[in-house]
Amino acid sequence: MNQWTYREEPSDVLIVGAGPTGLVLACDLARRGVRALVVERAPELFPGSRGKGVQPRTLEVFDDLGVVGEVLRWGGPAPVGMTWQDGARAGEYRMFEDIGPTEDAPYTGPWLLPQWRTQRILLDRLRELGGDVVFGAELTGLTQNTEFVTATLIPAGGGSPVAVRAGYAVAADGGRSTVRRLLGVKMTGERVDPAPLLVADVVIPTLDRDNWHIFPPAPGGTGFASLCPLPHTREFQFIARSAASGAEVTAEGVRALVAESTHIPAGEVTEVLWASDFTVNAALADRFRDGRVFLAGDAAHIHSPAGGQGLNTSVQDAYNLGWKLAAVLRDGAPEALLDTYEEERLPNAAAMLGLSTRIHRGEEQRGAATRQLGLGQRGSSLSREIRTGLAEGALTAGDRAPDGRREGLRLFDLYRGPHFTLLAVDTPLPERLPELPGLRTVRTGAYEAYGRGLYLVRPDGYIAWAGPGGDGPEASADDLRAWVSRVLLG
Known part of the structure; x- marks a missing residue:
C-alpha cells in the first residue's frame, strides 16, 4: 500500500495509532x-x-465486529495458578472466579490472547472491510478549526512532511500520546507501585505450560514474578518487579531477572522475543474531547496491568465512539451527540482505573467488576427510561442488552451490525416506528432477562430507551419517536 494514498482526498476520520484501540475504531468505522x-x-x-x-464484555464487542471466532480460536482460558516457594511447587489455586457461560452472558473470561495476536486479527478484519494502516508515519503537528483537522506527518526514514486533512481525529497513540501533548490536555494521576515492572515474552522449554507460575517474594522481600503460558505459542509472558528503570532492557538482563526472581537458571531461557519495562502509574486525562479531536485508550487513561482492565477499557472507548462518529458523518445526527463520548466514557474509565489500582495494591480481589458486564450508561443523556414500578435489579435504560435465544433467534445475531434495534419482548411492535436509519425491529416472547416492554438497543449494545409493553404500545412509541428525533436525529 502506498503510504500516502489518502493525501489527495480528505478523510472523514484520522486515527493516530494502530493498537487495539485504533484498530477497533477503524473496523467499526x-x-x-x-x-x-x-x-x-x-x-x-x-x-x-x-x-x-x-x-467477557470485550468478547461481546469482538462478536459484533466479526472477529470473535478468531479470538476464541487463538486464545485460551487462564490456566490454574501454581505458587512456587524455594524452587518447589507450593500448591495450585484459581487465579480467577470460575464463571460459566449463561444464556444472557455467553462469554467467560478472562480469555488469554497475546496483544500482538489481537492486533493481527483486527488488522486482518480491517483489510477485509476495505481499510488498512499506514505504517512508518509519524505525526508531528496537529491543528484544527470549526470544519476540519489538519495533521502533519513525516515518513519513516526521513522525507518531506505531508499534510493530511480529516473531519475529526482520534488519539489512539498510547500513554505517551503525541496528540494529547499537542492539544495540551493534562493527565491527573499517581504512581501505583514504587518499583518498575518488566514484562517480556520468553521461551523456557523446561517449564510446563499447564499452570500460570507465580513466584511470591521471599520473606521480607519485595520481589514478585510470574510466568504465564501464552495460548498457541511457545512463549511465556514474564512479569517481574525490576530494580533498574530507564536503562536499556537486554535479553541477558531479562535472563538474569528470571534467575533472580524464580528457581529457573538463566540458561534455560532459550529465547527473549520481546521485552519492555515501565513505571506502574494510574492516570486519567482531564478531558476526552478537544474540539474535533478525541482521546481514546491509553492516550486517555493509563492503568496498572492488575485486573486486565487497560486494553478492555480502551476497546470499549473505540466501540462507544465509532457509532457516534458515523451517526454524525453519515446519518445527519447532531454534533452534540459526540459530546456524549466524554460524558459516558470518562466516568467509566475512572471507575476501571480505580478498580485496577485497588487490585494492584491488594485492596480488592478480581471479580465480577473486572468482567465489565455490569458497566452501563444509566446516567447518560442518551438513556431514557419511562417505565415505572420496576423491581430492584430490573434491566433498565443504560444497561447492557443481554444475549438470549428465543423462537430460533439469537439476540446478539440480531444486534450485530451498525444499526439500532427495537426489541419488543412479550408485547406488540408499534405501528409507527422512529425514523432511525437502518432500524431493525424484532418481536420475541417472554424473556426474564428483559421483562415485558419495548427496548431500543444502541449499536454498541446498550439500551438507549425503554418503555412499557402492553396491548397498545403506541403511547410509549410516541415518546420514543419524540426522543429519537430530539436526541439522535436533531
Whole structure:
C-alpha cells in the first residue's frame, strides 16, 4: 500500500495509532462506510503480549465486529495458578472466579490472547472491510478549526512532511500520546507501585505450560514474578518487579531477572522475543474531547496491568465512539451527540482505573467488576427510561442488552451490525416506528432477562430507551419517536 494514498482526498476520520484501540475504531468505522486514515509511527504492529487478558464484555464487542471466532480460536482460558516457594511447587489455586457461560452472558473470561495476536486479527478484519494502516508515519503537528483537522506527518526514514486533512481525529497513540501533548490536555494521576515492572515474552522449554507460575517474594522481600503460558505459542509472558528503570532492557538482563526472581537458571531461557519495562502509574486525562479531536485508550487513561482492565477499557472507548462518529458523518445526527463520548466514557474509565489500582495494591480481589458486564450508561443523556414500578435489579435504560435465544433467534445475531434495534419482548411492535436509519425491529416472547416492554438497543449494545409493553404500545412509541428525533436525529 502506498503510504500516502489518502493525501489527495480528505478523510472523514484520522486515527493516530494502530493498537487495539485504533484498530477497533477503524473496523467499526469501515463497516459503517466512514473513510478513516489510520497512521502508525512504528514500521509494524506492536510485537509483544502485554495486554493479554480479554474480558467477557470485550468478547461481546469482538462478536459484533466479526472477529470473535478468531479470538476464541487463538486464545485460551487462564490456566490454574501454581505458587512456587524455594524452587518447589507450593500448591495450585484459581487465579480467577470460575464463571460459566449463561444464556444472557455467553462469554467467560478472562480469555488469554497475546496483544500482538489481537492486533493481527483486527488488522486482518480491517483489510477485509476495505481499510488498512499506514505504517512508518509519524505525526508531528496537529491543528484544527470549526470544519476540519489538519495533521502533519513525516515518513519513516526521513522525507518531506505531508499534510493530511480529516473531519475529526482520534488519539489512539498510547500513554505517551503525541496528540494529547499537542492539544495540551493534562493527565491527573499517581504512581501505583514504587518499583518498575518488566514484562517480556520468553521461551523456557523446561517449564510446563499447564499452570500460570507465580513466584511470591521471599520473606521480607519485595520481589514478585510470574510466568504465564501464552495460548498457541511457545512463549511465556514474564512479569517481574525490576530494580533498574530507564536503562536499556537486554535479553541477558531479562535472563538474569528470571534467575533472580524464580528457581529457573538463566540458561534455560532459550529465547527473549520481546521485552519492555515501565513505571506502574494510574492516570486519567482531564478531558476526552478537544474540539474535533478525541482521546481514546491509553492516550486517555493509563492503568496498572492488575485486573486486565487497560486494553478492555480502551476497546470499549473505540466501540462507544465509532457509532457516534458515523451517526454524525453519515446519518445527519447532531454534533452534540459526540459530546456524549466524554460524558459516558470518562466516568467509566475512572471507575476501571480505580478498580485496577485497588487490585494492584491488594485492596480488592478480581471479580465480577473486572468482567465489565455490569458497566452501563444509566446516567447518560442518551438513556431514557419511562417505565415505572420496576423491581430492584430490573434491566433498565443504560444497561447492557443481554444475549438470549428465543423462537430460533439469537439476540446478539440480531444486534450485530451498525444499526439500532427495537426489541419488543412479550408485547406488540408499534405501528409507527422512529425514523432511525437502518432500524431493525424484532418481536420475541417472554424473556426474564428483559421483562415485558419495548427496548431500543444502541449499536454498541446498550439500551438507549425503554418503555412499557402492553396491548397498545403506541403511547410509549410516541415518546420514543419524540426522543429519537430530539436526541439522535436533531
